Every structure is written in structure tokens, then in C-alpha cells.
Amino acid sequence: MTAITDSLPVTPGxxxxxxxxxxxxxxxxxAAAQVLARARDERDVALAAHALIEEHGLVGSFANVMGLDCTISEEDDIFGFFLRHPSSRNPLRDYLADGWRTLSELMLLLEAVDKPLLNTPRVLEFASGHGRFTRHLAKALGPQRVVVSDVVPGAVEFSRRxxxxxxxxxxxxxxDVRWPGQYDLVFVLSLFSHLPRATWARWLQALYGAVAPGGLLVFSTHGLKAARFDNVTLDDEGFFFAASSESNAIDAQEYGTTFTAPEFVLARIAETAGADRLVHQAPVHFWNHQDAYVLRKVAP
Known part of the structure; x- marks a missing residue:
């Protein structure tokens, strides 16, 4: 008589x-490098295989190619997004390359306002997640010039460690945020593309307050191209919010998916920081999908 077991079949991965x-x-x-490289192609064990390859510095590790720490947290919702997305043929490569692309796009944006990233003494990456971009920023500037902040405690601790x-x-x-200080650059990638109307302008005001005199606030939004792509109709103010996002760690009513017309964004800038604080505006700058705005705080 065959024993009945509740265990699931073992997958090839x-x-x-x-x-x-x-x-x-x-x-x-x-031999381990060869076998784990094959396991890394199996989505159910891709991250575990990746972790072993990186931890042991095996042939084929991303760290050997990129020259930085390529550890990815198991709690990283953004990596999970790549892993589940049907267009991503190689989620690990796509995730790590996406952070590198963000670095290059930020550097181009800052060159446009004559504030090179490499000359920036102190950078705050706000809503930093589990370090998709942080690892690249820390390599470019050195970790001593980088500060991260996120609402998810484990994300902050992962990046620090x-x-x-x-x-x-x-x-x-x-x-409720307790700001440790002010920063020469406050970079806020894809936070305003998730905020409800009730906190949108309040976050803009708070983050502008974290900028040191003479420094910059850089943030991105889902603009008109993104709204058209997702068949979203904006309201009369140029705003749309849906209580849904790729994050599993934050309440969807607090962090959903937001689309904003430039007119809405410019009005909020005028109300909070002053219209003259906007020094650069770049449609679909990040990922050819999100609009970018650069505000400068006046030095005393």
C-alpha cells in the first residue's frame, strides 16, 4: 500500500x-557554479540560487560584472514585480540593470541644472525600498555620502547592513517623519506616482523642507504618457488615484497608483515651495515613463 504524503513534488529548480x-x-x-547558474533560470528558486552564487563569489556572479554588492532581499517587492512580469526574461539582470539605468538618468538630469551628482556632498534617497538604486548610488558616491529612508523598517535595515x-x-x-538633517540632494523616485490626493502636497512640502539651502529636490510622477498607456482618465484637476500597487508592505489606501497632469504638479509646487523654485522639468525622463521635476531651494 502506497503511503499518502502532503508534500509537494520537487521542482526541477x-x-x-x-x-x-x-x-x-x-x-x-x-561544478556548483554551473549547476546554480541553471537553477538561477528557474523562477521558483532564482533568488535563492542568485544568493548562493553571490555569497560564494562563483563564476557568473553579477558582482563580478558590476563591481558592487548584488545581494537582493527576499522581501524586495520590486524584485518580485520583475520576477512576475511576463516581459522580463531575466528578472535578476533586469532588476540590477534598472538601478544602473536610474543612476544614469539621474546624472543626466542633474547635469541639465549644472549640479553634477559626483560633486554632491550629501544625498537622501527617500522611499528607497530595498536598495534597487541605493547599491549604485553608494558605489558612485561612497556610502558615507548616502542616506536612505523608507516606511518599511526592514528595507532601511537591509540597505544599512x-x-x-x-x-x-x-x-x-x-x-510624523523625524528628519535627521537637511541634504544637498533629496531624490524621490516613484513616490508621488503612488500617493493619494490627501497627502500628495503634504509630502511635497515635507520633502522640500529636507533640502539644504542651495540644494535640490528631484522627484518623479506618472504623467500624461503613463496615463495614456494605462488608459487612465484624469479628473478636472489632472489627478487620478487607484488603491493598488506592487507593494505588499504598505496599505493600498496610503500607497496606491497615481497619475498627475503637469498642471496639477505645477500648481502643487506653486502652493508649497513657490513656482520660481522649479528649475527643470523633463517629461518621461525616468524609464521613458515617468516625468521628472527639479526644485532648487534658495541659499540664504
Missing amino acids: QQLLEEGRGLLARGDRT TFGVEGFLSAGVPE
């Missing part, structure tokens, strides 16, 4: 992963 672990235990790094940057916990509403 799980078999490869266990084989790779066994080879590592026996000290056969060459993994990339050596400073970090502090954000909050669900802007008035």
Missing part, C-alpha cells in the same frame, strides 16, 4: 538548488 548546495559543501566550486549607508525610518504621514 529545487533539485538543481539542492545539487548546487551539495557541491558547495564538498568544495567543488566549478548591505550597502553601508546611513538610514532612518520614514512614516505613513509626512508630519
Whole structure:
């Protein structure tokens, strides 16, 4: 009589992963690298195989190619987005390359306002997540010049531990954030593309307040191209919010998906910082999908 078991069948990826672990235990790094590279192509174990390759510095590691720490947190919702997305043939490569692309696009944006990133003494990356971009910023500037902040405690701790940057916990509403100081550049990628109307301008005001005199606030939004792409109709003010996003860690009513016309954004800038504080506006600048805005705080 055959025994009945509740265990699920072992997948090909799980078999490869266990084989790779066994080879590592026996000290056969060459064979382990080959087996784990195959396991890395299986989506159910891709991140686990990647972690072993990176941890042991095996042939085929992304760190060997990119020259930076390529550790990815298991809690990273953005990596999960790439992993599940049907257009991503290689989620690990796409995720890591996306952070590099963001760095290049930020550098181009800052060159346009004659404020080169590499000359910036202190940078705050706000809503930093689990370091998709942080790892590249820390390599470019050195971790001592980078501070991160996120509302998810584990995300901040992961970046501090993994990339050596400073970090502090954000909050669900802007008035509750305890800012450690002011920064020469406050970079806010894809936060305003998720905020409800009730906190949109309040976050803009709070983040502008975190900019040191003479410094810059850079933020991005889902603009008109993104709205057309997703068949979204904006209201009379040029605003749309849906309580849904790729994040599993934040309440969807607090962090959903937002689209804004330039007129809406410019009106909020005028109300909070002053219209003359806008020094550059770049439609579809980040990822050929999100609009970029650059505000400069007047030095005393």
C-alpha cells in the first residue's frame, strides 16, 4: 500500500538548488557554479540560487560584472514585480540593470541644472525600498555620502547592513517623519506616482523642507504618457488615484497608483515651495515613463 504524503513534488529548480548546495559543501566550486547558474533560470528558486552564487563569489556572479554588492532581499517587492512580469526574461539582470539605468538618468538630469551628482556632498534617497538604486548610488558616491529612508523598517535595515549607508525610518504621514538633517540632494523616485490626493502636497512640502539651502529636490510622477498607456482618465484637476500597487508592505489606501497632469504638479509646487523654485522639468525622463521635476531651494 502506497503511503499518502502532503508534500509537494520537487521542482526541477529545487533539485538543481539542492545539487548546487551539495557541491558547495564538498568544495567543488566549478561544478556548483554551473549547476546554480541553471537553477538561477528557474523562477521558483532564482533568488535563492542568485544568493548562493553571490555569497560564494562563483563564476557568473553579477558582482563580478558590476563591481558592487548584488545581494537582493527576499522581501524586495520590486524584485518580485520583475520576477512576475511576463516581459522580463531575466528578472535578476533586469532588476540590477534598472538601478544602473536610474543612476544614469539621474546624472543626466542633474547635469541639465549644472549640479553634477559626483560633486554632491550629501544625498537622501527617500522611499528607497530595498536598495534597487541605493547599491549604485553608494558605489558612485561612497556610502558615507548616502542616506536612505523608507516606511518599511526592514528595507532601511537591509540597505544599512548591505550597502553601508546611513538610514532612518520614514512614516505613513509626512508630519510624523523625524528628519535627521537637511541634504544637498533629496531624490524621490516613484513616490508621488503612488500617493493619494490627501497627502500628495503634504509630502511635497515635507520633502522640500529636507533640502539644504542651495540644494535640490528631484522627484518623479506618472504623467500624461503613463496615463495614456494605462488608459487612465484624469479628473478636472489632472489627478487620478487607484488603491493598488506592487507593494505588499504598505496599505493600498496610503500607497496606491497615481497619475498627475503637469498642471496639477505645477500648481502643487506653486502652493508649497513657490513656482520660481522649479528649475527643470523633463517629461518621461525616468524609464521613458515617468516625468521628472527639479526644485532648487534658495541659499540664504
